[in-house]
Amino acid sequence: MPWNVLLLRMSAIYGFIGAFLGSHMAGAGSYAFKPIHAHILVVGWLSLFAYSSYYRSYQVPKSSKLAFAHVWTAIIGSIGLTVGMWMYNLNPFNLPAGFTTVFYIVGGSTLLLSFFLFLLMTFKYSESKK
Numbered sequence: 001m002p003w004n005v006l007l008l009r010m011s012a013i014y015g016f017i018g019a020f021l022g023s024h025m026a027g028a029g030s031y032a033f034k035p036i037h038a039h040i041l042v043v044g045w046l047s048l049f050a051y052s053s054y055y056r057s058y059q060v061p062k063s064s065k066l067a068f069a070h071v072w073t074a075i076i077g078s079i080g081l082t083v084g085m086w087m088y089n090l091n092p093f094n095l096p097a098g099f100t101t102v103f104y105i106v107g108g109s110t111l112l113l114s115f116f117l118f119l120l121m122t123f124k125y126s127e128s129k130k
Contacts, residue, residue, distance in 0.1 A: 003071050007052035010075055014044025038057070043078045051118065060110060060125045070121055073114035082108020099123045 018041035021033050051074055060067050084104030087093070091100060 002055070003067055004052045004055035006076070007048045008072060009056065010078075011045050011052060012061035013060075014040055014048060014078070032090060033086075035089065036082060037086055040082050043081060048074060048078065054118075054121070057128055058125050059127050059129055062119070066117060066121060066124065069115035070114055073110050073117060077107060077114045079110075079113030081111045083107065085114055102117075 018037055021037040021040065025031050025033055025037065033116060052069070055067070055071075081104070084100070084107040088099040088104040091097075
């Protein structure tokens with residue numbers, strides 16, 4: 001599957017989850033999920049969609065190890081950050097604080113790495129498709 005399609009589909013999943021959380025918060029009258037909702041929409045829906053647009057618009061070789069690393073750190077990091085934030089802030093499973101903190105930090109660090117890899121991608125592959 002092309003990178004742009006994988007990222008677009010993941011973006012759509014995040015968009016749905018973010019919209020669902022927003023409607024749940026409005027209906028319940030509780031904003032406990034507000035930071036998670038915001039991060040799902042920004043790092044999930046918006047960032048993954050922007051990455052998808054980049055891969056659709058620019059000539060990136062399908063065999064690029066940099067692209068592979070970028071796409072998977074973006075997907076894993078966005079899941080890790082948002083799930084980690086949810087577990088850290090709300091702790092729905094009553095997990096040890098050390099575990100939820102580490103999960104949150106590793107997810108966020110993986111996402112940060114994906115943003116750095118994207119920075120490298122924009123300098124390495126900046127020729128648009130014709």
